[in-house]
Amino acid sequence: MFIDIHAHAYRRPIPGFVSFCSAEQLIACYDELRIERGAVLPIVSPEIYLPQSNEDILEMCAEHPDRLIPYCNIDPRSLLNSPETDFTPLMTYYKEQGCKGLGEVMPNLQLMDPMVQNLLRHAERVGLPVVYDGSDQLTGDFGLYDDPGLPQLEHTLQRFPNLKLFGHGPVFWSEIGRLKTPGERSFFYNLNGEQIGRLPTHPIEEEGVVPILFRRYPNLFGDLSDGSAYNALARDESYGPRFVEEFQDRLYFGTDICFPTMPVPLPDLLIRWRDQGKISRTAFRKVAYENGAELLGI
Numbered sequence: 001m002f003i004d005i006h007a008h009a010y011r012r013p014i015p016g017f018v019s020f021c022s023a024e025q026l027i028a029c030y031d032e033l034r035i036e037r038g039a040v041l042p043i044v045s046p047e048i049y050l051p052q053s054n055e056d057i058l059e060m061c062a063e064h065p066d067r068l069i070p071y072c073n074i075d076p077r078s079l080l081n082s083p084e085t086d087f088t089p090l091m092t093y094y095k096e097q098g099c100k101g102l103g104e105v106m107p108n109l110q111l112m113d114p115m116v117q118n119l120l121r122h123a124e125r126v127g128l129p130v131v132y133d134g135s136d137q138l139t140g141d142f143g144l145y146d147d148p149g150l151p152q153l154e155h156t157l158q159r160f161p162n163l164k165l166f167g168h169g170p171v172f173w174s175e176i177g178r179l180k181t182p183g184e185r186s187f188f189y190n191l192n193g194e195q196i197g198r199l200p201t202h203p204i205e206e207e208g209v210v211p212i213l214f215r216r217y218p219n220l221f222g223d224l225s226d227g228s229a230y231n232a233l234a235r236d237e238s239y240g241p242r243f244v245e246e247f248q249d250r251l252y253f254g255t256d257i258c259f260p261t262m263p264v265p266l267p268d269l270l271i272r273w274r275d276q277g278k279i280s281r282t283a284f285r286k287v288a289y290e291n292g293a294e295l296l297g298i
Contacts, residue, residue: 003292004038006225006254011056023060025260027067042073045107047142069296072099076119083114087122100296103131111144111152129164134171136186148182149209157217168223173232177204204239214247225254230266241278248283252291
């Protein structure tokens with residue numbers, strides 16, 4: 001019933017450091033959630049997790065070709081630590097190996113950093129969709145920094161009109177509605193390394209920048225994985241279904257499964273809205289399956 005465009009797995013998880021699923025545990029989660037197939041995204045930047053290789057992803061997907069589909073990932077600082085690095089040959093190689101996209105891009109740099117923009121320029125050239133995670137700070141965190149109102153995202157969409165860019169994570173999805181304060185854009189870490197903070201949970205009183213950007217830029221797509229996307233939709237039972245209906249062609253079901261017991265409430269929400277008539281069956285099919293199948297070449 002579902003195609004997952006965003007999940008994670010480690011070939012050999014490291015106890016105490018990396019609690020991610022193995023490929024087999026991820027597939028077991030898929031069986032429970034009625035997910036037919038999914039994309040596995042490498043983590044290569046060292047800001048929070050231990051980096052893994054693209055080759056690990058390719059090997060796991062080759063062992064389970066009927067269930068797992070590979071993405072590649074490249075840290076924009078790789079090779080030369082320079083905005084002049086030519087990533088086209090490397091991206092072309094991984095695309096030829098079957099990788100369907102680039103991501104999850106999550107170094108703690110500005111989205112408009114020249115090295116990040118260079119990475120996106122080559123992804124556009126090669127024709128690889130990009131998934132990135134964001135941050136509202138430049139220290140003690142992971143993810144590409146953007147300001148309130150997401151001006152760096154807008155400039156990136158303007159600069160690369162042929163790049164399929166997927167918004168993902170709390171910094172993006174918190175701005176589905178107008179923010180009360182900039183501090184509710186994301187979680188952060190206290191001095192003991194514990195994640196704290198809050199996301200907006202109030203109903204959508206006024207649209208935020210995200211739906212405006214969707215209407216303005218056809219190269220923006222929505223990755224509905226992780227709890228922040230669920231929160232963005234579920235926080236308002238009136239606005240959420242309208243958002244899904246309006247942007248049904250550019251919203252993609254995802255889980256962001258990291259560990260085997262991670263809750264994934266989005267399937268039940270979409271099924272309930274479909275059965276209650278809050279979203280059309282056409283919109284449900286597109287978001288749950290058809291958009292992802294087209295993206296991943298299924």
